[in-house]
Amino acid sequence: MEFEKIKNALKKKEGERTKIRGWIYRKRKSGKIIFVVIRDSTGIIQVIIEKNKVTEKEFADAKKALIESSVEVEGIIHEDERAPGGREIHATAFNVVGFAEEFPITEYQSVEFLLDNRHLWLRSRKMTETMKLKAYMLRFIREWFDENDFWEVTPSVITMNAAEGGATVFSFDYFGQEAYLSQTAQMYLEALIFSLERVWSLTPSFRAEKSRTRRHLIEYWHLEAEEAWVRNEENMKLQEEMISYVCQNIAKKCKEQLEFVGRNPEDLMVIEPPFKRIKYRDAIKILQEKGFDIQWGDDFGAPHERALVEGEDKPIFITNFPVESKAFYMKIAPDGKTVECADMLAPEGYGEIIGGSEREEDIKSMIERLKKEGANIENYEWYFDLRRYGSVPHSGFGLGMERLLCWIAKLEHIRDATPFPRLLRRAYP
RNA sequence: GCCGGCGUAGCUUAGUCAGGUGGAGCACCCGGCUGUUAACCGGGCGGUCACCGGUUCAAAUCCGGUCGCCGGCGCCA
Structure with a gap:
């Protein structure tokens, strides 16, 4: 008899045989009966081992096998209200594949202990279901890009451009030259649109910021897209369509997982275009009316973002930030004071999940802004070339996979959106 | 970078204010129990009280320092 998944065994009828591991x-x-709940990637099922139904060795092994021992079980399905899930297996054979040592994680756990034992905590059902949701998210995102004429590309995560901030990059020795771990693949994607027109990539991004919040990871999975012939408004349209596609598919196809993590699928079913668009200057007004001490030019902190999405059940866009507060590559709007950009804020105070913009085509303007940041212009020559050889209007956006998952799976901390979180004080295990 | 909190058995913790032989629950081991659901009952094993120094007859407890971790803010995506 072939092994089957626990999920399937749970669908079988009274008296049918099954074999699981x-x-x-x-x-x-x-005494003479042992109750063992077995877990596999699909679920859990209770197994009954009675002394007179299995061999003496099997019973003795079952007796001494500790939590997390790996096992193979063959038996008969019985319907029983007392069993979790309503069905259980009455074992006719019980084989221990690997005896586990005393498992360190027991019923009482602290955050610190669970992080130290992350490699084992990943076996918990909450982590398992969260990881499945992340995989589904990626699947639906890929589907959406495929259906919308995007090419997936593979940029490098090693770069000589210290890109944005400067102080927040990880540097290392690249055969005698200083190189950096990438914070964004954007500029490489821009190079690729001149042949492929619409591209996207999923890469790790690294930020050496000493941030210590529930929204920041040192290393995160960065989903980025870049589109030729697209301006800021259409860029936003693409974003809201993609997010809606992902949310609705998750809501329809991942009910079990959502329920397990405490997210009502209905919350995600209502996500559909269009999302509200608020200009930065109006957002400032709204915040002032709500009593915040904030003016034109100030950046939004976490409390501001929370206030802006208050009462919203869909994400919103904040557009046209002041030139000074955004990166050199964002296109300056006709007003000369703002850039053609949009940040997407998730509801419920989960904060910014997407940052996007139309890209600047004027080389002089970019050089001016780079100089203000104190950047080394020579490193950007290749990037300026993209404007010299048949430039086109183009836009793109970047999405933090873990932040999106936080919102979708209603997580309290971004570290649980990735199996091995890299945090300010933690890169182990 | 700033503010706050924590560090006692493998885990979760009481004890610290007010100095005087460090207790408990879980886990594990032994025994009992043929329907358990965080099983239960009896027994057992388990401690450099984070580390260093000081005060004291006496320090988990008081004082000084160091290290580690957690939460929040800032910065940022």
Whole structure:
């Protein structure tokens, strides 16, 4: 008989045979009967091992096998209200594949301990379902890009351009030259639109910021897209369509996972275009009316973002930030004071999930702004070339996968959106 | 970078204010139990009280320093 997944075993009828394998999730014993709950990637099921139904060795092994021992079980399905899930297996054979040592994680755990034992905590059901949601998100994003004529490309994460900030990049020795870990693939994607027109990529991005919040990772998975012949407004349209596509598919196809992490699928079903657009200067007014001490030119902090999405059940765009507060590559608007950009803020105070903009085509303007930042212009020559050889209007955006997952899976901390979080004081395991 | 909190058994913690032989629950081991659901009952194992120094007859406890971690803010995506 072939092994089957626990999810399938749970669908079988009274009296049918089954054969499963997995890890011991819970165990209780009582003299001549042992209750073992087995876990695999698809779910959990209770197994009953009675002394007179299996061999003496099998019973003795079942008795001494600790939590997380790996096992193979063959038996008969019985419907029983007392079993979690309503069905259980009465074992006719029980084989321990690998005896587990005493598992360090027990019922009481602290955040610190779980982070130290991340490699083991990943076995928890909450982490398992969260990782599945992330995989589904990626699947639906890929589907959406495929259906919208985008090419997936693979830029480098090693770069000589210190890109944005400057102080917040990780540098390392590249055979005698100083090189950096990428903070964004954007400029490389811009180079690729001149042949492929619409491109997207998924790469790790690194930020050496000493941020210590529930929204920041040192290393995160950065989804970026770049589109030729697209201006800021159409760029926003693409973003809201993609986000809506992902949310609705997750809501329809991942009910089990959503329920497990405490997110009502209805919250995601209502996500559909268009998303509200608010100009930066109007956002400032709204915040002032709400009593914040903020004026033109100030950046939004977490409390401001929360206030702006208050009462919204869909994400919103904040557009046209002041030139000074945004990067050199964003196109300056006709008013000369703002740039053609849009930040997408998730509802419920989850903060910025997408930052996008139309790209500047005027080389002089970019040089001016780069100089103000104190950047080394020579490193950008190749980037300026893109404007010299048949430039076109183009736009793009970047999305933090973990931030999107935080919102979708209603996570309290971004570290749980990735299996091995890199945090300010933690890169182990 | 700033503010706050924490560090006692493998884990979660009481004890610190007010100095005087460090207790408990879980896990694990042994025994009992044929329907458990965080099983239960009896017994057992388990401690450099983060580290260094000081005060004191006596320090987990008081004082000084160091290290580690957590939460928030700022910065940022």
